[in-house]
Amino acid sequence: xxxxxxxxxxxxxxxxxxxxxERAVEEFVRDLQRALLSADVNxxxxxxxxxxxxxRALKExxxxxxxxxxxFIKIVYEELVKLFGGDREPEVKxxxxxxxxxxxxxxxxxxxxxxxxxxxxYKRMGYRVGLVAADVYRPxxxxxxxxxxxxxxxxxxxxxxxxxxxxxxxxxxxxLKSKGAEVIIVDTAxxxxxxxxxxxxxxxxxxxxxxxxxxxxxxxxxxxxxxxYDLAKRFHEATPIGSIIVTKMDGTAKGGGxxxxxxxxxxxxxxxxxxxxxxxxxxxxxxxxxxxxxxxGDIEGILERLSRLESVEEFEKTVEEMMxxxxxxxxxYRQLVQLRKMGPLRKVLQMLPGVSLTLTDDMARLGEEKxxxxxxxxNSMTYEELDNPEIIDKSRMRRIAIGAGVELEDVKxxxxxxxxxxxxxxxxxxxxxxxxxxxxxxxxxxG
Numbered sequence: 001x002x003x004x005x006x007x008x009x010x011x012x013x014x015x016x017x018x019x020x021x022e023r024a025v026e027e028f029v030r031d032l033q034r035a036l037l038s039a040d041v042n043x044x045x046x047x048x049x050x051x052x053x054x055x056r057a058l059k060e061x062x063x064x065x066x067x068x069x070x071x072f073i074k075i076v077y078e079e080l081v082k083l084f085g086g087d088r089e090p091e092v093k094x095x096x097x098x099x100x101x102x103x104x105x106x107x108x109x110x111x112x113x114x115x116x117x118x119x120x121x122y123k124r125m126g127y128r129v130g131l132v133a134a135d136v137y138r139p140x141x142x143x144x145x146x147x148x149x150x151x152x153x154x155x156x157x158x159x160x161x162x163x164x165x166x167x168x169x170x171x172x173x174x175x176l177k178s179k180g181a182e183v184i185i186v187d188t189a190x191x192x193x194x195x196x197x198x199x200x201x202x203x204x205x206x207x208x209x210x211x212x213x214x215x216x217x218x219x220x221x222x223x224x225x226x227x228x229y230d231l232a233k234r235f236h237e238a239t240p241i242g243s244i245i246v247t248k249m250d251g252t253a254k255g256g257g258x259x260x261x262x263x264x265x266x267x268x269x270x271x272x273x274x275x276x277x278x279x280x281x282x283x284x285x286x287x288x289x290x291x292x293x294x295x296x297g298d299i300e301g302i303l304e305r306l307s308r309l310e311s312v313e314e315f316e317k318t319v320e321e322m323m324x325x326x327x328x329x330x331x332x333y334r335q336l337v338q339l340r341k342m343g344p345l346r347k348v349l350q351m352l353p354g355v356s357l358t359l360t361d362d363m364a365r366l367g368e369e370k371x372x373x374x375x376x377x378x379n380s381m382t383y384e385e386l387d388n389p390e391i392i393d394k395s396r397m398r399r400i401a402i403g404a405g406v407e408l409e410d411v412k413x414x415x416x417x418x419x420x421x422x423x424x425x426x427x428x429x430x431x432x433x434x435x436x437x438x439x440x441x442x443x444x445x446x447g
Contacts, residue, residue: 006035007080007293011073021068025057032076040225040257045083053079077290085263085286090243090270092283097127097182100173100211103245104188104204105219106231110247112141114219114273115187116148117281118245121271122183123153130181132172133158134207135189136165145187152278155181165189165203170210186211201234216242217270222249225257229265236267247273250280259289327422329386333378336371373406374414380404389418 010031017024029050036046053075062071081087101118105111112135119129131149133156135141142158149156157172169186176184188207208216218235220228228246235242244262249255249272262269263286272289274280378386380403385392392400397411404411 006038007032010035011076011294014072015069021072022058024069025054025072028072028076029054036256039255041083041260042226042229042257045260049079049083073294077294080290080293081286083263084259084289085269085284087287088268089285090268090283092121092270093125094122094127094183094214096214098177098184099182099215100184100186100213102169102186102188102204102208102211102213102216103219104216104235106221107138107189109219109221110273111135111219112144112187113148113276113278114245114247114271114281115145115185116152116154117273117278118185118217118271119149119154119183120152120278121281127182128155128180130155130157130172130176130179130184132169132176132184132186134165134169134172134186136163136168137189141187141189148278155179166207166210169207173211186213204235217245218242218267219245219247220258220262222246222255222258226261228258229261232262232267233265236265243268243270245269245271245273246284249273250275327418327425329378329381329389329418332418332421333375333386336375373404373410374417376404377401377406377411377414389415 010028013031014024014028017027032053033046033050036049037043056075056079057072060071060075062068103111103115103118105114115131119131123129129152131145131154133142133145135145142160146156146158155176157168157175159168159171162168165188169188173184173186186207188203204216218232220231224231232244235244244267246255246258246262246269259269259272269284272282272284274282377400380400381392385396385400392415397408397415401408401411
């Protein structure tokens with residue numbers, strides 16, 4: 001992906017540039033535009049992305065302690081993530097078994113190889129996987145899939161010589177289910193050329209009506225670039241249960257165009273193929289993909305540092321609210337979520353002035369599991385209980401414990417933590433300038 005690879009160099013150049021920040025931003029935006037356009041990303045999308053980055057870079061102020069250049073890289077990262085699909089984490093684990101996946105795609109998209117890659121992916125997740133050869137038109141399709149099934153250790157069903165694609169798919173699914181297959185992948189015939197979407201979708205509907213797949217996956221060749229938009233859009237409209245696999249992301253300059261075009265349709269990109277080998281296949285995560293584009297390393301450190309600074313800023317506001325005497329489970333919930341982002345909890349809690357007087361071992365040892373449990377407990381409370389913890393009696397505690405799937409003792413422990421926090425705040429409020437000291441000490445966490 002020569003075009004997208006140029007983004008790494010643009011980032012390195014930006015971080016090295018001296019001189020006015022505004023000039024460095026403009027130069028980076030120009031470099032980014034060239035890289036995306038050469039990767040076949042739609043001109044309108046590139047223009048809109050550039051506009052958003054420029055506006056945010058010049059208007060937004062970084063949190064205290066962060067440089068404008070670091071903040072700018074974070075803006076670029078966030079906007080590129082949006083371009084390639086946003087924060088959606090695809091759900092790859094089958095919700096039940098047996099689970100039937102039907103693969104469709106135009107001829108030449110790498111569908112049969114992708115079927116084997118998908119089989120290996122699920123086999124490594126611990127599932128018993130089966131492959132059905134329902135492509136009756138392409139010479140060699142049956143033999144290719146049979147050999148690939150042997151290679152990845154999957155069950156196989158096919159009927160060499162038969163032209164009954166719908167029948168093969170139906171009989172194959174039934175046969176593999178009887179053999180105990182938990183994930184069944186049906187490889188269907190493609191259609192010649194990129195203008196054959198209508199025939200492709202009709203065949204998809206015909207086979208789907210017989211085998212009733214749990215998921216239909218469209219396989220798109222990254223070389224299609226911007227042309228992927230129309231195919232993905234029609235597919236997404238035809239099958240709301242569909243997801244998409246983009247193949248051959250290793251050898252085309254149009255990969256950025258294909259990914260951004262598909263993302264623009266609102267369809268879910270679930271996997272990408274990154275090479276010809278059956279091992280070269282991964283779940284598509286826009287954040288991880290963009291992290292690689294930007295050449296993560298130093299940038300990862302920048303993002304972690306900024307995230308920490310922003311978390312401290314949020315935490316400061318919550319502390320001020322607590323110190324004003326407004327403590328309830330809503331505020332405590334927010335505080336625990338923020339604490340999870342800020343690193344070692346013992347270190348954070350020990351920064352609180354006077355906390356050594358009131359900090360119990362349990363409070364200092366707050367771990368991830370305990371916080372998750374407490375958040376689940378608060379999620380089971382009514383609005384009234386969140387706002388007025390004092391009304392929670394034994395009857396309410398039992399109902400909350402059942403709703404959260406925890407023991408009664410866990411609810412009691414959270415209530416004790418709440419009462420300890422109340423006592424600590426009363427002590428701190430008696431100390432002159434305690435809020436200022438607290439915030440100053442919290443600030444040191446980011447140094």
